[in-house]
Amino acid sequence: MIEVKNITKTYNTGGEPFEAVKGVSFSVADGEFIAIMGPSGSGKSTLMHILGALDSPTSGSYFLDNKDVSTLSDDQLADIRRDKIGFVFQSFNLLPRTTVIRNVSLPLVYDGVPDKERIIRAEEALFASGLDRIYFSHLSNQLSGGQIQRVAIARALVNNPSLILADEPTGNLDSKTGEIVLNTFQKLNKELGRTIILITHEQEIAEHADRIITIRDGVITSDSKSHKKR
């Protein structure tokens, strides 16, 4: 359960203050699959950073599982990211020259999960993301783009997060592979009940979600059900 209330974010770099997000409010129920859509410069990345507990809002409040995240310290934010959020990035960000299993279990390392359990949970996450078992012990640089993004999805799943944040997850993939990745998200949402927020600038990709929030110049311009591209 996510509740965002009147969030603003102002940057003070380069003299004149710049307000990237100007009072955004919305809520997301558990098990929803929503897309936040907007062109570049719309403030969607800033909003994503706040939702992902990577940054704190200048004003307003952000409740994640009934806990106000907007006022936490750096270390407390790190705990929130570790326990409640899974990230999928456009540029994958896997550890280079490192096995798939190790990449996926990395969040568990920071959670102090015992070795054996790490492997089991990593394998479960990899099955859920649909990567074939034969690739589990491959090194990250031996995989194709689609496979890499599945590994990244598995990594986002492994800590059992309340929220999966996918920032342009298909941006570096061809449309066919992108489609497979988006279907994976839909499957995770439908079958495992995962709450997913997909950040994108493309209408076509946003249509894969159940609900689309459009943002422009730091304010929400529309919030509606999608036309269901399933």
Place this chain on the structure above:
Amino acid sequence: MKIKDILKETFLALSSNKIRSGLTMLGIIIGIGSVIALTAIGTGAQNSISASIESIGSNLIIVMPGAQRSFGGPSGGRGVALTLTVPDADAIASQVSGVSAVVREVSSRKQVTATGTNTNTNIVGTEPSYLTVRNVSIDEGSFISANDVSSGSKVAILGPTTRDDLFGVGAENVVGQKIRISGSEYTVIGITVSKGGSGFSNVDDVVYIPYTTAGRYLSGNRYLSEIDVSAQDSSVSSQVQADVTTLLLSRHNITDPTKADFNTLNQADIIATASSVTSTFTGLLAAVAGISLLVGGIGIMNMMLTTVTERTREIGLRKAIGAKRKDINRQFLIEAVALTFIGGIIGVLLGVGIALAISSLGILQAVVSVSSIALAFGVSAVIGIVFGYYPAQRASKLNPIDALRYE
């Protein structure tokens, strides 16, 4: 994050770029290795100098006459005054505690002749305890006996150099031959074992005769040219030196110690002076080696800064998935410490290896001390922490958002 995981990360990080890790480590290896090897060589040199000083006797305090003092007349120079007597020596033996032996000596330089050859050498008139006090051993024959001293017999013991000069190099059957010193004939009864040394301080170029004989036939008086006092052990030698000084001052009726008519020389002082010189030298060597260690440390910092820059995105990712500042800080700090620590171990092995090689080549008996190894390990760990601190701090302070975007 558990220590085991940090170590695993460190291993993976260092092994993923083996050449760079190896070269960085090389700086530390050379630094630590040279510190260990050079201090081992320095300590070895110190020991060999101490040993050669100790070879002149054990816990020795030498009492020599002072300058001859006559009012207005020319000074005869130190060591020539006639102030030390046999009763002085007897008093030292009976009244000073902590003394294990007292040796009376009457020495002078004289011409010595054998059949057809002659040499000018040091004639030391002494007594049986000279052997133990001055660490002299008999190679063949015997040394002066108590009987020789009491009867003032004309017997002589030759140092190996004197034997060579008078009877030919390595001559045999010298015992029993006759030599002449200042017109009197002496029977050779023994040859001493060579103690080494050469040039001006050749302790093997000597003839020993009983001090009573020397007093009667060579100096013509009852004064001693030197009293050797051997302390029971090194801890009491300073006390013995002080007591001997006090005793002789009172026996000679001198109240002002600065006007003493004798000088005492403590072997422990000579060793202390010599070892302070060599330890200064060892310190200097270690300091030079320490500079290379410092350069190695800077190499570590350089590599760590490069690593942090290269791995900016990785740091961003780790933060995004829940790594705290201290996790990142620790990871990079331990990486730096691991480099210096492994480098330190190899460096210690290298240093010990060099020391062993030098010892086995017979150049010098290098001594690797446990403390220098412990110090080297400590220093390498400290270098890792000091030079790893800044890069680790830099890594831990990276903003995850910027780090993830870093190209």
